[in-house]
Amino acid sequence: MASIGQILLAGLSLGSVYALTALGFVLIYRATNVVNFAQGEFLMLGAYFLFTFVEGAKLNYGVAALIAIGMLGVLGLLFALGVYYPLRNRSFLPVIIATIGASIMFQNGALAIWGSSPERLRPVLEGGGSGGVTLGGVYFNYQYVIILAVTLVLMGFQYAFFEFTLLGKKTQAISQDKDMARLLGIPVTGMIALTFIYSTILGGLAGMLVAPIFFLQHNMGSIPGLKAFSASIIGGFGDVRGAIVGGLTLGVLESFGGAYISTVYKDAFAFLLLIIFLLVRPQGLFGEKVGEKA
Amino acid sequence: MRRSARFLIAIVTGLAVFTASRGAAQMGGPIKIGQLLPMTGNFASSLKMQRQGAELAVEEVNKAGGVKGRMLQLVREDDKSTDPGAVQAFQKLIEDKEMVAVIGSIRSTQILAMLPTINEAQIPVMIGGTNFSLTHQGSRWVFRHRPHDGFSAQVMVKFVVEELKKNKLAIVHTSDGFGNGGRDEVVKGLKARQMEPVVIKAINTGDKDFTAVVTAVKNSGADALVTYFTSTSDLAIFATQAKQQGLLPQMTWIGSPSITTTDAAKLAGDALVGTYGIGDFDPTGNPTAQAFQVAYKAKFNEDTDLFSAWTYDAVHNLASAMTHAPDLKPDSIRAGILAIKKRMGAENEYTFDERGDGLDHYYILRNVGGTWTVLKAVHVERY
Numbered sequence: 001m002a003s004i005g006q007i008l009l010a011g012l013s014l015g016s017v018y019a020l021t022a023l024g025f026v027l028i029y030r031a032t033n034v035v036n037f038a039q040g041e042f043l044m045l046g047a048y049f050l051f052t053f054v055e056g057a058k059l060n061y062g063v064a065a066l067i068a069i070g071m072l073g074v075l076g077l078l079f080a081l082g083v084y085y086p087l088r089n090r091s092f093l094p095v096i097i098a099t100i101g102a103s104i105m106f107q108n109g110a111l112a113i114w115g116s117s118p119e120r121l122r123p124v125l126e127g128g129g130s131g132g133v134t135l136g137g138v139y140f141n142y143q144y145v146i147i148l149a150v151t152l153v154l155m156g157f158q159y160a161f162f163e164f165t166l167l168g169k170k171t172q173a174i175s176q177d178k179d180m181a182r183l184l185g186i187p188v189t190g191m192i193a194l195t196f197i198y199s200t201i202l203g204g205l206a207g208m209l210v211a212p213i214f215f216l217q218h219n220m221g222s223i224p225g226l227k228a229f230s231a232s233i234i235g236g237f238g239d240v241r242g243a244i245v246g247g248l249t250l251g252v253l254e255s256f257g258g259a260y261i262s263t264v265y266k267d268a269f270a271f272l273l274l275i276i277f278l279l280v281r282p283q284g285l286f287g288e289k290v291g292e293k294a
Numbered sequence: 295m296r297r298s299a300r301f302l303i304a305i306v307t308g309l310a311v312f313t314a315s316r317g318a319a320q321m322g323g324p325i326k327i328g329q330l331l332p333m334t335g336n337f338a339s340s341l342k343m344q345r346q347g348a349e350l351a352v353e354e355v356n357k358a359g360g361v362k363g364r365m366l367q368l369v370r371e372d373d374k375s376t377d378p379g380a381v382q383a384f385q386k387l388i389e390d391k392e393m394v395a396v397i398g399s400i401r402s403t404q405i406l407a408m409l410p411t412i413n414e415a416q417i418p419v420m421i422g423g424t425n426f427s428l429t430h431q432g433s434r435w436v437f438r439h440r441p442h443d444g445f446s447a448q449v450m451v452k453f454v455v456e457e458l459k460k461n462k463l464a465i466v467h468t469s470d471g472f473g474n475g476g477r478d479e480v481v482k483g484l485k486a487r488q489m490e491p492v493v494i495k496a497i498n499t500g501d502k503d504f505t506a507v508v509t510a511v512k513n514s515g516a517d518a519l520v521t522y523f524t525s526t527s528d529l530a531i532f533a534t535q536a537k538q539q540g541l542l543p544q545m546t547w548i549g550s551p552s553i554t555t556t557d558a559a560k561l562a563g564d565a566l567v568g569t570y571g572i573g574d575f576d577p578t579g580n581p582t583a584q585a586f587q588v589a590y591k592a593k594f595n596e597d598t599d600l601f602s603a604w605t606y607d608a609v610h611n612l613a614s615a616m617t618h619a620p621d622l623k624p625d626s627i628r629a630g631i632l633a634i635k636k637r638m639g640a641e642n643e644y645t646f647d648e649r650g651d652g653l654d655h656y657y658i659l660r661n662v663g664g665t666w667t668v669l670k671a672v673h674v675e676r677y
């Protein structure tokens with residue numbers, strides 16, 4: 001029983017990371033109809049930024065996190081200007097290819113800056129020596145609990161943003177018809193840049209949260225990025241709830257699949273689920289909105 | 295008219311420079327040695343150590359006058375941490391006809407992928423991969439600079455069963471050429487003692503969550519754990535989670551050499567305290583290793599580990615073979631390598647046999663308060 005709890009907790013935490021990264025995918029997709037394949041690299045860069053300020057400059061964790069978030073924001077803006085903006089009037093394909101190019105560039109840039117040795121970042125809370133508590137035979141890693149909490153808060157924030165704020169509604173309007181939105185006086189370019197900034201920060205936050213568990217490496221973002229992409233399809237591309245539910249489902253499935261079927265084919269379960277969804281329910285779990293949009 | 299004359303002069307000058315440089319290369323130019331390195335991809339973490347080990351050895355050889363009056367030069371190529379990447383990089387290296395030998399890789403799975411190309415190219419390749427079969431497939435061109443997994447499994451099983459008196463062994467291994475080979479050898483070693491492992495779990499390189507594996511080992515009733523991890527990061531994450539979930543420090547754990555690396559200690563911290571490991575390299579293991587550690591620390595301000603040690607030895611063995619060979623033809627270099635008997639390297643004493651195996655020792659180490667201490671060096675009978 002305790003071991004089931006342990007496996008579930010691991011699945012939910014891993015799923016939260018997928019969900020956070022998937023949220024970034026969804027945001028950009030909603031605003032621009034483009035899939036940003038560099039989202040996983042934002043995760044990696046967020047982790048490295050935080051690492052640089054915590055372990056390198058020896059700053060306080062909170063201060064370091066704020067600076068890292070600021071840097072991510074600037075990066076997001078540059079990304080929008082450098083990768084999306086020049087290609088914005090072309091079809092979605094050149095933009096997607098450009099994001100793949102940017103992803104390769106980020107990985108190799110990180111390799112050049114931070115080197116090839118994996119690095120360790122200390123967890124936010126190190127209380128009790130091991131950084132966690134054992135309750136009813138299940139070990140609760142504080143970092144896992146923090147990941148779950150931050151995901152929950154961000155999920156709520158993002159849902160409220162899209163459904164109840166004017167800014168959120170403007171973003172939705174842009175995603176549905178850019179020209180119409182522009183005619184109605186919505187500053188499309190600025191809004192899209194804002195979306196890129198926010199999703200870069202989201203991706204980076206996911207990285208900052210998992211850094212103490214995963215260790216930092218230049219390629220640490222690729223697998224979570226790919227899983228998050230699958231998660232957003234399973235959840236229904238373009239849907240905030242879908243990204244969350246898809247991410248969590250994927251994490252839990254992987255965790256239990258690994259425990260009871262095969263650890264080697266663990267990754268295959270995620271992609272198997274993706275294929276099943278693409279065949280049986282291509283619009284995903286919460287896919288109605290995408291259907292309407294199309 | 296004028297333009298074509300100028301063009302002609304340019305061509306003639308170019309040709310002259312080209313011929314002169316070719317001549318120089320044949321007369322006294324550098325001796326080129328290729329090195330496959332994981333510059334990108336999942337195994338890039340070992341790049342620096344492998345590069346620096348070879349770099350230091352080349353510097354030492356060149357300082358001492360080089361080989362046959364010529365300097366050694368390393369030509370590096372990225373194997374992208376993948377099997378196809380290694381084959382491509384190897385092909386690219388041997389396209390240069392001046393390449394006398396190649397160093398790399400340390401990963402068995404890549405060498406398995408390269409073997410057909412190596413046999414066809416007929417050029418000496420210094421390898422660090424420890425999968426048993428690499429030197430047992432009849433290839434004349436691979437020369438191993440680390441003891442193979444048959445020995446490591448023998449040493450680990452013997453130590454755990456006979457000295458630590460454990461009889462319920464769990465095996466956790468990376469699912470690749472190295473890990474699967476190690477698993478088979480441990481199972482073989484147990485069978486010879488009428489025993490069977492209580493649980494075997496495989497993992498993938500790059501896995502981040504090992505809850506399932508830790509749980510399985512915990513529930514199996516095992517009293518000792520034998521691991522073959524290829525990637526140090528995987529090992530460190532596994533160790534951290536095993537400690538958090540209560541498997542460590544109670545469980546007796548003995549790991550293949552990756553457990554004793556510098557990176558493992560840096561990443562896993564105190565989770566590894568009390569564990570056992572086997573290592574083919576130890577900086578205090580012998581006088582050559584000690585000198586290597588001093589020189590390496592002076593040049594790079596870092597400690598040595600097995601990744602830097604094997605490339606360091608590979609360059610020195612190659613230099614020694616070439617010095618004693620009449621010329622630099624592949625067959626002569628091969629004969630030179632096979633003539634190496636009882637040559638002390640950073641790893642241990644090299645004696646190359648017909649199959650291409652150079653070493654037959656292992657150190658048993660224990661992590662005492664975060665530092666790896668050599669318990670003993672064990673030489674095993676070659677097979």
